[in-house]
Amino acid sequence: MSLPAHGRPAEEILDALRALREEDLPTHGGKLFAYVYDPGLADLDELTLRAHGLSAATNGLDPTAFPSLLRMENDIVAAAAGLLGGDRATVGNVTSGGTESVLLAVKAARDARPDVTAPRIVLPSSAHPAFAKAGAYLRVALDVVPVDPQTLRVSTVDIENAIGPDTVLVVASAPAYPHGVLDPVPAIAAAAARHGVRCHVDACFGGWLLPFWRELGVAGEAFDLTVPGVTSISVDLHKYAYCPKGVSVLLHRTAQLRAPQYFGYAGWPGYGLVNATVASTRPGGPIAAAWATLQRIGHDGYRTLAARTLEATRGLHEAVRAVPDLRTLLPEPESSVVAFTGGSTVDVFVVADALAAQGWHIQPQMAFDGIPRTAHLTVTAAVAPHVASFAGALDAAVAAARAAGPAIAELPPLDPAALTPDTVARMAAALGLDLAAGHPTQGMAGINAVLDAAPVAVREKLLTAVLDLLQRPSPQL
Template identity: 45%
Template structure:
């Protein structure tokens, strides 16, 4: 495939781009409960204008683009204040939560290379609810992820299980505020005390809640301490492109002081060329997201965010209470924030999701893992406020319909055929044959995903990963 020999007209380009979006979710309608954090047209336009104004400025060299240095310092200072840190707290702007997490793990790894050089395979202890980005960081950075089960009732980290997982190679403990899957805050204070006891790095992953939870606390919610007021917390990740509603990608990684943050920075003088010193993973990076984040934060303002939080809190209570009243559904736990997880012991949740999608909603499937069953996830955003009763009415209807739908043949076959089978030897060809039987072919997905999700849910996690890798490898081929 080649670019056009003659340049396309502006009109033709944007017509084609609009065509590409024909099958995207219609997130502007307020019926999408995941991936999108929509603050409304007015705020979005401010973010876009600031983004494009700084689109060409390059964060590679902050001595040349001093505006970006100022923006980054002010954003990090905001994060430090918001998370109740003192003047010694420092931080940097990143492209998103995954980059913030990668940097925190890298900083911890390099810190302990100095402190405890005898550790050749460093380990970090992760509750089963810790975000997948920590496993990605472990994979990229040569750190071993040690996963421990969470409390089966509250889905919060179990401090005693964390304690039992600590070995002579442990360098880091991770807690969530809140966890993405269930929307609950881990016992950060107890985990940080454990980290102090063993002289370990303690990271609070507040990508989802670091911005919003302080507002919930101000509204009278019993938000447990998770920030820099907790002794022993070393670093915190905080996304702005979620509940601060700034354009993607915008996140912060913050450290208790410069002595810890020093291990994040990468410098290279071993080549013939310009000076390389990076405070994040990327070298060249547009100033657009940084300027947009600064603009949106200051445009909405503290009072505006507090009012948004008030409305979302009311919406979450309405939705959670409504789910508990629907026959066949149950909440996995009462959430601490705007993330709701619920399941059914009677009805296939993947059929419920398909039925909701048919009615114009996007709700997210979550596969079973450890002691958490397959369930439905909702991330409630500002744009979802006002849709609560429509959502619940449709959800009740979809549960009734889903009761009548059978389990997919391939799912039943996989479940029945797993005994005594070594799935670790499955080949990519066999995987693609299996996916084709579920309706996946040539990089396209079927209209209904229940059978595919059912197959994935029936497979052990390592095999799921193998299946997903083969599928994505096939999907991203030449059109």
């Protein structure tokens, strides 16, 4: 029941929670290549749970009331700044995740230019949708520059040509999530600086990993605050810092650049309100858990984890390249992403289902603007011992996909306005998705094929309608 008539015993509640969790994908063990980041450290969960519990009742709304949170936040920011080329002038804040960091970077850039009445952002098409979300929330328009469908790279000339008098922010990624490609940050930042525009580097994915890869000898252009023209950078600690969800850090080169990020209000009879982040109430538990994680692992520990991740990434990349029916999108991995396609011989959506049947979970990605549908693997340190096992599973999955043939290849014309919840529910049921149960009954290949075949506007409508149907109380409650 959603609210029991009487309180239940603690162990009964925990048993119910354990039963619910049995439906989830595995968060540990190196077999889930998206959504979670597993370092494979046996004692880390217990430490972070205890640290979270010690600060669970605290509130970062007022740092003078809970100075422990202020100290831990400043320590976390200092660690991020030290890793990402900051200096004594660098400032920053802990946020709830990469999307909040992006929202705040966009807000600061927008509010720093009160002379611009119709602000705009210039960004590659491979940039994270968090920027589109920020634009929608903050009424900032996007000027999207396509990436080359062969190289997956954006032209810096095209980026600079897109900068106009109303541009308040230029974006680069380190790396872009879909295929793990690093944008040419020095050239993009220089272009932004020539026009007097801020440049934000979205290093949410790679910011806590790539510095350690550089220490291990992996070549690559600079992307952090050592690059002239970079004014802010974001890095998620719940990714390769292996902290619990959700903790990110937004750094600004100077306090002056951060100033428009703040929101202050005193026009009411209550307490004086000032916020550095979107939220007012800020739970202390995630901050404490992140602080404890950084203290537990340390620089040498992160270097070791980065080496394991590098080994696993290279191993998976070679495992994919060894399969004749598959093709990696990059000749060599630039970050901890392995992305591959099956071309005309094998449907990667069917491969994903066949891998899931063996206990391996990868992330399908739709075709876009000349880039084929792909399978995405986010590689973590926990994957390293399992590369050979994955290679065998991949061979079997490709053989099964070859025998099964492609998923649904064509989609009749659909009007986004006609995609009511009832219509989408019927479509989902026909494809094996039980929206009441919240998970597929016959695999996801057909559903992904429908999304892949749909125009972007229809795709967005379908995704929204499915989520709307999923997020409804069960009729029996």
